[in-house]
Amino acid sequence: MKKLLIALLAAAVFAAPALAADVVVFEAKNGNVTFDHAAHQKRAECAKCHQGTPAKFEVTKDWAHATCKGCHQEKSGPTKCNDCHKK
Numbered sequence: 001m002k003k004l005l006i007a008l009l010a011a012a013v014f015a016a017p018a019l020a021a022d023v024v025v026f027e028a029k030n031g032n033v034t035f036d037h038a039a040h041q042k043r044a045e046c047a048k049c050h051q052g053t054p055a056k057f058e059v060t061k062d063w064a065h066a067t068c069k070g071c072h073q074e075k076s077g078p079t080k081c082n083d084c085h086k087k
């Protein structure tokens with residue numbers, strides 16, 4: 001299981017375009033949220049999340065719950081607390 005995970009991570013690192021961080025982990029006291037940026041770049045236009053030229057920005061709880069969860073409710077993706085927040 002551990003080996004499989006490492007193999008998957010390695011594959012993700014080599015396959016993704018060098019545009020931005022591939023996987024970002026947001027720390028939250030109720031469980032960290034792992035966000036696959038590379039996968040989301042293929043799922044949605046940059047402007048769904050970025051204003052102007054895409055760059056690093058601070059992700060707040062309110063923004064995340066409106067934008068991340070909002071799109072998942074509209075299209076598909078995790079909407080339950082523990083689907084995103086993992087301890």
Ligand code: HEC
Nearest residue numbers: 026027028029033059060061064068069078079080081084
């Ligand atoms: C689509 C994914 C997603 C879902 C679903 C979601 N959250 Fe979050 N949540 C986030 C992200 C991303 C953050 C921002 C983390 C940060 O502040 O770095 C966050 C932040 C938070 C924070 C602030 C944590 C801190 O340490 O400041 C709390 C509390 C929280 N969420 C509770 C909930 C609860 C309760 C639910 C269910 C009703 C929920 N979340 C559902 C993604 C999600």
Ligand code: HEC
Nearest residue numbers: 019020021024040041044045046048049054055056057059
């Ligand atoms: C589903 C939402 C979402 C989409 C779609 C998205 N991004 Fe992002 N992007 C983010 C978030 C959230 C961050 C901030 C991550 C962090 O806090 O480190 C980010 C960060 C970045 C960064 C800064 C990386 C760094 O570490 O300095 C760049 C550059 C970027 N995105 C480019 C893009 C481009 C180009 C596209 C479209 C092809 C895109 N993003 C699509 C959510 C998204």
Ligand code: HEC
Nearest residue numbers: 034035036039043044048067068071072075076077078084
């Ligand atoms: C514009 C739409 C959109 C936005 C915004 C968005 N997502 Fe998603 N997300 C998706 C879709 C589509 C899936 C794939 C669902 C599926 O496979 O059925 C997904 C899947 C996920 C998954 C499951 C693992 C994976 O990557 O397949 C997580 C966790 C996740 N998103 C977290 C986030 C977080 C955190 C944010 C905000 C920083 C976010 N998403 C913003 C569309 C979005």
